[in-house]
Amino acid sequence: MKLTKYEPFRELRGLHDEMNQLFSGFGKGFDANEFARGAWAPSVDIFEDQEKLIVEAELPGMNREDFELSVENNVLTLKGERKFEKKDERDNYHRVERQYGSFVRQFTLPQTITAEGATADFENGVLRVSLPKREETKARKIEITGGGAKTIEADTKSGAAKA
Numbered sequence: 001m002k003l004t005k006y007e008p009f010r011e012l013r014g015l016h017d018e019m020n021q022l023f024s025g026f027g028k029g030f031d032a033n034e035f036a037r038g039a040w041a042p043s044v045d046i047f048e049d050q051e052k053l054i055v056e057a058e059l060p061g062m063n064r065e066d067f068e069l070s071v072e073n074n075v076l077t078l079k080g081e082r083k084f085e086k087k088d089e090r091d092n093y094h095r096v097e098r099q100y101g102s103f104v105r106q107f108t109l110p111q112t113i114t115a116e117g118a119t120a121d122f123e124n125g126v127l128r129v130s131l132p133k134r135e136e137t138k139a140r141k142i143e144i145t146g147g148g149a150k151t152i153e154a155d156t157k158s159g160a161a162k163a
Contacts, residue, residue, distance in 0.1 A: 010029065019121070021101025027161075031126065039101030040082070040100070040103055041058045041103045042058050042059050042078070042099055042103060042105065043058045044056065044057045044058075044059070044078075044105060044107075046107065050133075051132065052130045052132045052133060053109070053110075053113050053130075053131045053133065054128065054129065054130050054131075054132055055076065055107065055127075055128075055129040055131070056127065056129075057078055057105070057127045058125060058126055058130050059122070059125055059126070059127055060081075060125040061082065061098075062080065062082055062125065064122050066080050066081060066082065066083075067081075067127075068080060068126070069120055069129065071109070071115040071118065071131075073150055074081075074108060074109045074111070074113075075106055075107065075108050075109065076106065076107045076122075076129070076131070077105070077108055078103075078104070078105045078106075078127070079102070079104040079105070080102070080103060081101065081102040081103070081146065082099075082100050082101065083100060084096070084100040084105075088090050092140065096136055100141070108156070111130065111134075112133050112134055113131045113132070113133060113134070114131070114132055114133070115131065116145060117132045118130065118131045118132065141163045
């Protein structure tokens, strides 16, 4: 039987190394100063109907001048900044849970969407962007003549047809 020297901190040192490895990967592409300032990203919902793609972003407490919206190379970009405004020097904050700072949200749009005719509406802290679908990707009805004339709705995206 071989005797091994007992090292009480061996397991702790291994745990320390694993934690360092975990957090070294966490920092890639991450600005610690931005995190400390409370940088945030607004919550976004993206959905579509037959005519358009809709992006809704929550921007509570912000004014229209605090952010900008653009589409370039089929990428929708929303960027801005929510500033922390201390109301009075006598204010003594006990807790600040709302997040402040600059943000950038980018979304790659599918090829079926066009920026032509896009609209944006900002009301009650919610930005709603409507991006129309390209005409060639919308479902169309095709009349079939002959025997028993039926209308078939063809889905031009998938090529499937429904009677």
